[in-house]
Amino acid sequence: MKKLLAAAALLICSLTSIAQQALWDKPATFSPEIHPDGSVTFRMFAPEAQSVEVGGDFLAQLSADGNAKLTKNDQGVWELTTGPLAPELYSYRFIVDGLTIPDPASVYLIRDTSTIFSYFIVPGDRADLYSINDVPHGTVSKVWYDSTDYGSRRMTVYTPAGYEQSPERRYPVLYLLHGMGGDENAWSELGRATQILDNMIALGKVEPMIVVMPNGNVAMPAAPGESHLGMLPPTTRLPHTMDGSYEESFPEIVKFIDTNYRTLDDKPHRAIAGLSMGGFHSLHISKQYPDMFDYVGLYSAVVNPRGETGSEVYKDFEGKLARQFAAKPALYWIAIGDKDFLYDENVRYRALLDAAGYPYEYHESADGHIWRNWRIYLADFLPRLFR
């Protein structure tokens, strides 16, 4: 009997290993390979290249100076293994004889404005919030709404796991806004927002909520390549992104969501947050409509409009702020990195809030105006909502 069990176990193991092998099917050039200690091996097959380097946000940890050089073996494969990296989502690119490209051996690419990066996750700690884990998953939809002034426009909508199965239940809503050069895909792709939500809701740390990620570029109906404007080169230089147009039209987004989703459609169940330009939008939208949002999150936010726009939205800044805070928002949350180029602008804004005695929470992180910080801010912000 023992022998039979052993044979059965062996059979199961070998079947599993065949299945694993087939699932993995490790290609000749497997890159990047994440080792159990968090070190990473980069590989590139380029027998004719004279020089291959890797650049990326992980290098700072290794006290590397500039890019790191790969070494060629006798099969023409260039290789580099790093020291152990802290858990995080990292992005990188190769430089081959002066040409900067994503990793040709990896299909895991991400676009930040006009640049395509390869990326990988070293698991553990907060990086596990960015991974797709075996937990219930929400639905992520690309939805078009009709704007009175700006035509048909696209947004990303996250509905939490169980939304479809609970037809009587209504949910609170977070409006989550992107920065300059971003679009309705930015938070779900670069920001790992849907993974963070799935994971934190499954852990019981965050209330199940609907998250709406609209496109804040009124001159573009959707992300590059996703609208009738065609396959334009992405750019940060878009008209009407910070001239009041978006802020003025925002209530039609809220109305669309309240009409088409099972929302709790009142101020205590609405939050708005955004990064950089999206923080600017969140600041000005929330004070323009003081009865709309009880929770406000400003992540590395631009505070003041750039130049004279003529928009009514930016007029009477302090009067509107006074009305917003008189209505006592449940949370006004400001976060920024100590090396952010908007740091001083935020210091001045907090001085204004302090002088007026308006309560807010403040979180200061290391480093600057980067997605790593915005993922951290989102994961810090979410548990404070709707509780």
Place this chain on the structure above:
Amino acid sequence: MKKLLAAAALLICSLTSIAQQALWDKPATFSPEIHPDGSVTFRMFAPEAQSVEVGGDFLAQLSADGNAKLTKNDQGVWELTTGPLAPELYSYRFIVDGLTIPDPASVYLIRDTSTIFSYFIVPGDRADLYSINDVPHGTVSKVWYDSTDYGSRRMTVYTPAGYEQSPERRYPVLYLLHGMGGDENAWSELGRATQILDNMIALGKVEPMIVVMPNGNVAMPAAPGESHLGMLPPTTRLPHTMDGSYEESFPEIVKFIDTNYRTLDDKPHRAIAGLSMGGFHSLHISKQYPDMFDYVGLYSAVVNPRGETGSEVYKDFEGKLARQFAAKPALYWIAIGDKDFLYDENVRYRALLDAAGYPYEYHESADGHIWRNWRIYLADFLPRLFR
């Protein structure tokens, strides 16, 4: 007054042109550039490279032999302008000193199994069905369902424009299945299925319908990088793709859709179609459940199982086919290219259908086992459904 109008027109033009410029923001290396006559300029900034070529499916039209060479100018930009190309969605890659990469100047990338291609569209004719036009757009959702035997699994669901605004209306459903190496993203990305549907519905040529694009790899809950299996290298060598598991479990997908969407939940309002392995799945699922689908589409389909699987699904092939055709399906549609490696297998299958007197429609196209054909087949098949 005329002067005033002229001045206003001038102002509008110049504003528009500023807006256009900002929207375009042509980068130093703009590639690919599609000219009005359908010719295309490829560009690559690589001053240190010794040789830059482009390879792609457009080359056959230019009677080119192998790849086409780009020429370097004195700014270090390599360039090539093709002759006029027929309207189509094309994919291509550069070869730089022997290294094959997508176009570094373009963000428009598409994954086919483990290969990343750049792509572009030459507009006109049927290629306009693949473009995103200024028409009402359906919603595209990534949705998870619970499989009894295979856990939580992901699918892509298209609901047509107007679905949300017509809460009383119920819709027919097309189940659209991918091939080997594909996943729940294949039809919406490589197949341009959501564009084809948006455009053909807007033209009044296709009934508004729900389209369900599940993942036919039972060993993977979702596309590579989209499940808790992590960021595996994509592969075609997956276990349980053609062993009956998927076909047996298919009714739970239909049940999930009928439960969670406003479907017309009977045979006259259900279609199933797929390419290659998805054609195989469509063939065997539709004969296994003869009362489920009134419309069947086999695009470049595999007909027979490979080797002995032991699955009940593949037993009594002719008996099941007899029951399916006795129930008189509204449409049994077979399409294949004359250079497809599955051509002979389809000839034999049609001989079997002919011998038994089972009616079907047959469409033979040029060329082989390629996405260009599957997009054409989908656009041919859709207008025949639910009318």
